[in-house]
Amino acid sequence: MSRKTIVVLTGAGISAESGISTFRDNNGLWRNYRFEEVASPEAWKRDPGLVLEFYNMRRKKVFEAEPNEGHKALVRLEKAYNVQIITQNVDDLHERAGSSHVIHLHGEIKKARSTVDPSLIYKLNHWELKLGDKCEKGSQLRPHIVWFGEPVPEFPKAINIARKADIFIIVGTSLNVYPAAGLIHYVPTAAPKYYVDPAPQSTSTVCGLEIIAKTAGRGLPPLVDRLLSVADPQT
Ligand code: NAD
Numbered sequence: 001m002s003r004k005t006i007v008v009l010t011g012a013g014i015s016a017e018s019g020i021s022t023f024r025d026n027n028g029l030w031r032n033y034r035f036e037e038v039a040s041p042e043a044w045k046r047d048p049g050l051v052l053e054f055y056n057m058r059r060k061k062v063f064e065a066e067p068n069e070g071h072k073a074l075v076r077l078e079k080a081y082n083v084q085i086i087t088q089n090v091d092d093l094h095e096r097a098g099s100s101h102v103i104h105l106h107g108e109i110k111k112a113r114s115t116v117d118p119s120l121i122y123k124l125n126h127w128e129l130k131l132g133d134k135c136e137k138g139s140q141l142r143p144h145i146v147w148f149g150e151p152v153p154e155f156p157k158a159i160n161i162a163r164k165a166d167i168f169i170i171v172g173t174s175l176n177v178y179p180a181a182g183l184i185h186y187v188p189t190a191a192p193k194y195y196v197d198p199a200p201q202s203t204s205t206v207c208g209l210e211i212i213a214k215t216a217g218r219g220l221p222p223l224v225d226r227l228l229s230v231a232d233p234q235t
Contacts, residue, residue, distance in 0.1 A: 007165035013172020017068040060127040067097035070216025073224040080231035111144035162186040
């Protein structure tokens with residue numbers, strides 16, 4: 001018998017217990033700019049130095065952070081299920097915890113991209129990306145991030161994965177940022193669905209959703225134990 005597929009949609013909340021602020025925490029707090037005002041193509045045009053500084057501060061935090069019990073619990077699911085993580089996060093804490101299949105809808109903060117050739121993507125081994133740091137074609141590097149107003153190239157792949165979910169888990173997202181928030185509507189109606197978040201949003205239009213109003217670190221380990229205990233044997 002083939003393994004069941006669990007698809008997990010994660011948001012900023014799963015990394016909160018690792019010390020990385022959520023989107024809402026950031027709102028209005030960073031040098032009096034709103035998140036959207038420094039995470040957009042317009043901001044990059046207006047003041048690339050400011051945008052780089054914003055991401056440098058965030059990247060530094062990510063380099064310092066460690067995966068928490070929530071990230072680690074999702075790795076254990078792989079003992080008995082095909083697990084596909086679709087994250088809105090730009091950190092690499094799922095990968096560092098050991099998850100095998102992770103799609104980043106909104107990019108990856110530890111990577112930089114050419115501004116003339118988007119296929120040129122570079123891994124950053126240090127938190128700082130500066131004005132004057134260039135790709136091999138001589139153009140300025142930008143953060144490898146999907147900014148507000150930009151297309152989400154990984155979304156079609158995410159839709160295909162969501163359609164194949166036998167079980168769907170949502171963790172730590174306010175379900176405010178589209179298109180990611182709409183992914184649940186592609187999940188088969190019959191698939192059991194769970195939502196782990198200490199302050200869950202209204203999801204009254206989603207049927208069969210079990211809400212676990214706890215942090216990722218407290219809510220995910222028991223949920224994972226429960227799912228492992230009902231997994232098909234020998235898979
Ligand atoms: P959001 O800030 O809008 O919502 C965060 C959600 O996490 C809230 O519902 C909150 O109740 C919940 N939460 C807070 N602490 C939690 C915990 N300990 N465990 C579980 N849940 C907890 O974030 P979002 O919905 O992910 O959307 C924000 C956007 O900002 C995303 O697109 C993402 O790319 C970006 N972002 C990413 C990071 C990161 O990479 N770590 C951090 C901040 C923002």
